[in-house]
Amino acid sequence: AQSVSQHNHHVILSEAASLELGCNYxxxxxxxxxxxxQYPGQHLQLLLKYFSGDPLVKGIKGFEAExxxxxxxxxxxxxxxxxxxxxxxxxxxxxxxxxNYQLIWxxxxxxIIKP
Amino acid sequence: xxxxxxxxxxxxRKEGQNVTLSCEQNLNHDAMYxxxxxxxQGLRLIYYSQIVNDFQKGDIAEGYxxxxxxxxxxxLTVTSAQKNPTAFYLCASSIVAGTEAFxxxxxxxxxx
Numbered sequence: 001a002q003s004v005s006q007h008n009h010h011v012i013l014s015e016a017a018s019l020e021l022g023c024n025y026x027x028x029x030x031x032x033x034x035x036x037x038q039y040p041g042q043h044l045q046l047l048l049k050y051f052s053g054d055p056l057v058k059g060i061k062g063f064e065a066e067x068x069x070x071x072x073x074x075x076x077x078x079x080x081x082x083x084x085x086x087x088x089x090x091x092x093x094x095x096x097x098x099x100n101y102q103l104i105w106x107x108x109x110x111x112i113i114k115p
Numbered sequence: 116x117x118x119x120x121x122x123x124x125x126x127x128r129k130e131g132q133n134v135t136l137s138c139e140q141n142l143n144h145d146a147m148y149x150x151x152x153x154x155x156q157g158l159r160l161i162y163y164s165q166i167v168n169d170f171q172k173g174d175i176a177e178g179y180x181x182x183x184x185x186x187x188x189x190x191l192t193v194t195s196a197q198k199n200p201t202a203f204y205l206c207a208s209s210i211v212a213g214t215e216a217f218x219x220x221x222x223x224x225x226x227x
Contacts, residue, residue, distance in 0.1 A: 009155060032213060044205065044218040090157060094213050102173070103216065105150075105157035 002026050004093050006106035013081055014114050021076040021109050023091035033074040034092040034103070035065055044090070050074065061085070083115045118142065121206050121219035128193070128200070128226050136191045136222045138206030146212040147189040150205040151175060152221070158205065164189055165212045193224060201226045 007022035025031065035047040048059025055067040065076045074091060091106040119140045128134045140147065146165050150158040160173030164183040178197025183189055189208075193200045203223050207216040 004157075006157075034215070036218075043220045044207075046215050046217075049215060092158075102160060102163065102212070103158075105159075107155055107157040 002093075002095065002104055004091055004104050004106040006089075006091055006109050008109050009107065010110050010112070012112045012114065015083055016080050019076070019078040019081045019085070019111070021089055021091075021111070023074045023076065023106055025072050025074070025091075025093040025104070027072070027093060027095040029095055032094050033065075033067060035059065035063070035074070035076050036090045036092060037087045038090070038108075039087045047076070047089070081111075081113050083113045085111060086113045087111060119206060119208055119217055119219035121204075121222050123222060124220065126222055126224045128224065130226055131195045133192055133194050134224065136193065136204055136206075136224070138189045138191065138219060140187050140189075140206075140208045140217075142208055142210075142217060143186070144208035144210050144217070145186070146209045146214075147183065148207045148209075148216065149173075149179070149181065149189070149191045150207065152203045152205055161191065161204075163212070200224055 003026045005024045033050040036044045037047045038044045047063050048057050050057045050067045058064050063078050067074050088108050088110050090108045092103045094103045122137045148163045149161040159175050161179050162181040164170040167186045170181050170183050180192045205221045206219045209216045
């Protein structure tokens with residue numbers, strides 16, 4: 001079955017540390033890729049997305065992600081995290097081979113930033 | 116203000132009762148979705164609708180039902196047949212299926 005894996009369920013960092021959250025998927029064809037964030041008490045919102053073109057994608061709040069097709073990966077990065085980045089982060093993928101275009105979601109990574 | 120409104124935010128239900136969760140969007144989106152979010156499991160698709168008067172089962176549709184009589188509304192009914200209904204339910208919409216999804220604030224359902 002098609003799946004999306006997020007390697008870490010919980011990550012704890014200090015402010016100013018660098019962040020990388022892993023995301024791997026199992027689709028073989030053309031995909032659209034997304035990272036969403038859920039801040040405490042708020043709704044899920046889009047951080048960034050990749051459809052085509054430059055595999056290094058910039059998102060909001062200083063986040064970026066790199067699509068590496070050969071590794072089936074779309075890892076999320078931020079050079080220097082802030083306390084306000086404490087949230088849960090979800091990777092999602094949809095395959096353009098799937099006529100329903102449904103998003104498949106990773107299990108999420110809870111990020112806690114220590115002030 | 117455009118967006119997706121889910122109501123209520125918290126809902127308590129007695130075992131054996133059906134309950135309907137509301138989802139309304141004013142974004143003029145064709146596609147709408149219902150997800151269930153459980154800790155450590157990500158989002159699982161219950162039902163989705165790509166267009167008015169049409170909807171499809173997702174991965175965990177058993178014990179749930181939906182309707183899509185209007186473009187802006189996609190209510191979800193949690194029936195008594197759903198064996199483990201206590202969860203956080205998220206409604207989303209997108210311009211068309213497969214594009215960026217916009218989410219509501221969610222409804223936390225607790226069966227007592």
